[in-house]
Amino acid sequence: MFSDRVFQITLLISLITHSIILFQNTNLSIFSSDKKEQKLEISYVKSSEKIKDNVKNRIAVKKEKFIKLTSKIPTKEKTPPPFINKEGVFKNNKTPALRDLSFVKPSFIKPDIISIKKKITLPPVNLDKINNPSYISYYQIVREKIKRAAYQNYTRTEVGEIYLSFIICSDGYLKDIRLIEEKSSPSVYLREIALKSVKDASAFPNFPKDLDYPQLSFNVIISFEIE
Numbered sequence: 001m002f003s004d005r006v007f008q009i010t011l012l013i014s015l016i017t018h019s020i021i022l023f024q025n026t027n028l029s030i031f032s033s034d035k036k037e038q039k040l041e042i043s044y045v046k047s048s049e050k051i052k053d054n055v056k057n058r059i060a061v062k063k064e065k066f067i068k069l070t071s072k073i074p075t076k077e078k079t080p081p082p083f084i085n086k087e088g089v090f091k092n093n094k095t096p097a098l099r100d101l102s103f104v105k106p107s108f109i110k111p112d113i114i115s116i117k118k119k120i121t122l123p124p125v126n127l128d129k130i131n132n133p134s135y136i137s138y139y140q141i142v143r144e145k146i147k148r149a150a151y152q153n154y155t156r157t158e159v160g161e162i163y164l165s166f167i168i169c170s171d172g173y174l175k176d177i178r179l180i181e182e183k184s185s186p187s188v189y190l191r192e193i194a195l196k197s198v199k200d201a202s203a204f205p206n207f208p209k210d211l212d213y214p215q216l217s218f219n220v221i222i223s224f225e226i227e
Helices: 002-024 032-072 133-153 188-201
Strands: 118-121 160-169 174-179 215-226
Touching (some): 118 133, 133 215, 160 188, 174 188, 188 215
Antiparallel strands (some): 118 215, 160 215
8 A cells, every 4th residue: 555655646746847847848838839820920911011011112202203303304405316407407508509609611621642643545556558457456455455554554643655666476475575765755764664564464365367477566655644
């Protein structure tokens, strides 16, 4: 009996001690979780309301600033960009029109070099004594070829006549040429041009069948003139 009594007393003392320890420790209280949840809920509601109030206040401030800014700027002081003319484009341009300018006739400068027209002729020589039409026809062909060559070689302004005598073979090649001194101009330039023109004009065409000769002699006068 006595042992049972002691056991009951010790058990009671143990329960009392543990209960005191549990009530003194706030972290181990039964209602601690409920209190924390309640605090979290209250802080969340308050933070959301503060955020909404701050957002409204910012919007209000921005609107007020925008309204004040535009109201303080007068419309008269606003100036357009420099490339826009309200009164009219090119209205203030005071430059005179082209029709108001007096026309000045341009003065022509006289050229120092005047174009010169050259004239070269080859008059026929002693054709009155020749009755063969084939020879006359061939002679005209020879003169035209010499005339074209003389136009290309004649580059100066010296004038005069050069008398030449030359021999052409039946195949058209030039065999011999000589200058008649007493009938020619004393200009050395014209003499050289005349001789060169006859040489440049050869070879000539072959003799026609009517001219059955191994060679024939021809005389020409090359006249150099300036118009």
